[in-house]
Amino acid sequence: MNYKRGKVFILLFIFCMVSFFTNDFELINIEKTAIIVAIGIDKAEEGVEISAQIAIPQATNQSTTNEDAILSAKAKTIYGALENISLQTGWYPKLTFCNVIIINKEVINQDFMPIINYFLTTNRIQSSAVLSVCEQKAKEVLSSSTPLDYISSFALQKILLRNIDRTSSVLITNIQDFYSNMLSHSRFGYMPYIKSIQTDDKPKENSGSNSQSSNYENEQKEIVPLSSQSANSGGGQGQGGNTQNEQSTLYDASETLLFSNNKLACAFTSSQTNCYNLLTKPIKECFLSVEYEAEGKKKNTLVSIIENFYKVKLKIENGIPILKVELKIICEKEEETPSSYQEEDKWSILSNDALKALESKLNEDIATLIELSKSSNCDFFMVKEKLYRFEPNHYYKLEKNILQLLDYQIKVECKNHH
């Protein structure tokens, strides 16, 4: 009897295994599915217009342009627009591989949190997808051609996600971080601001390399011709690749938009983005230019930051909230003009004057950031969050006007690498 029952159970077990392992786990049917790699969101007359960029294999059609690879639909909600894509085109939009979401600035100016909320709560897209804002229409950004990559969103990813944990030139955020910051006591968020830079339509040979001298300040960007920027393209700006006969686009994401209480509050310039990154995450690749006077001469030095140690703490002293910012930087000299060859130059050692100038510049930049936070009432140093977590006894007393009462102490120390 037991032997028979054993056989029945073995058969049942085999049946379970067969039903389990012969299933295709509902894997996507590639013929009916559009694999979306980026989404653009623009304002429509009623609601939003979604532009979804599909991944098309490069070898299938050499004449394929970014415009051909875009599906778009309008609806009152994001969900509706995505469904409309499916209904109107017959393609099932598969968002699992969507890494970039580009939102037009006009959308940002209205109540955009329901959009972020949808992306956070839906299972269709991964919450690590990067959020960004663009000044022109998102559809145009996605359909633009760029020498960086044959798919424009891949080019954007190169700029936004390039060594995500190392560089300081772009302040990136993803759906989860953005929403989490917005729900925090500080109620702030940020997104990189993508600016498209049109290159001339003359054919040109590009080197294809992305060198590191990225963070020369804005004024330096202005004096460097675009065609020669290919050699020093970083700072959230990129260019490279092939011979181009048509007008093509480069992207600059070094500026950042900041939000407070679900509304646009202020913006960071490239150098402020750099400085904020230095205070919030470990950086391995950052370049700053410093101007100073030594021996009666004006000097301009490009400094490479090797390592940064940062502390941003909130202390309540005699009822006054004080933000204590400490930044220690290990750096070395990359380049100096006018060059004055000295023995220590071969070790890339910065002179004491250069170090002091760098300290004072960073001090000034940090103070500007704190003042910006106070004036725009955008708590991007997470002062309220720090108050809640580390000084809970003062929370109810100070929460409402802490930014106005906030005092600060800044300590910057720069040291040579060697």
Added chain:
Amino acid sequence: MKKQIKTGQICAIFIALLPLTKVVCAPSYFAKNCGEKLWQPLIILLLLDLLLLLTCYFIYKKHDNKSFYEILISVYGKPFANGIFILYAIFFFAKTVVPLFEQKIFIENTFYETLPQAPVFYPALIIIFYLALKGLKTFGRTCQIASFITAIGFLLIIFLGIPSADYESLLPLFAFSNKSAPICALTALTYFNDAICLLFFLGSFKAEKKSEFKIFLSYLIPFLCVILFYVTFYGIFDYVALSRKVAISEVGIFSVALINVGRFDHIALFLLALSSIIAVSLPITLSTHCLVQIFGENNRLTISLVLTLMLFGVCVTLSAKYLMVFEFISKYFAPLFVLCGYLLPLLGLGGSNNELQTG
């Protein structure tokens, strides 16, 4: 001769099954109700369960390895014992529903690209039926294997999650009162109160050297791992933790190892999915055990079949309405969970030793 369950098997049951039902949808429920203080209701539940373990230990010492059913008969009479065991059968059946639905959600969400059209989850009920039919001894043996599977899968998931967690999000630890902690603990009893199993192992339990100490540790360590999982989950997702419905499959996804190597956390998730089916079988096995005590061993097949079919019916009709079912069970069954989980075991402490020897 009675089939005896060994100390090692009881320990294996706790190690293999204790963490699994608590790490699917429960973490987001705790995060929603208690925010950064989600560990507080867990501590309440842990303390209650440790007290329950202690109660079981005293019952065991007092009644010299009699089963709970035998104790109730000898002290309060057979009709009373039958009534209590019917109540326990309902209790265990109700405790199965929410975790079973969550396993279904876990498997469908994690392993399928799109919602599966075929009823892929239901063959799991065959395993549940089999374990209910075979009884506690077989269950204990199964758990000896499952304990390794769970330990490997669960620890891998936790270790993937720890580097991405920011534990500062749990601050402040004690400032601001958290009035929702006891209510959250009360409404989440459907996931917890596993120590109650020990009460039904009495009588078929073979005490060994330092048994009580081993059982205590095998309960405490997995529970502490569950607390670690919850705080890691909150450390990773912070304010959006409440929106992460299937916590177990989300905790590891920000790991640098996954970014570089690929989703090898799916191996751990497959292991946990296997053990989870056994975990959701435990209450049904105990429900069968309760009814078998009343209706006799001969009816075991019928009882286990009826219970599995009832579970299948509930699953088919209500699994799409998970939230509604969860709210209903956590709200209206909470008194039953408290009564059966923490109050009725005290009945085992009644009766004098003499009475028991003669009775």
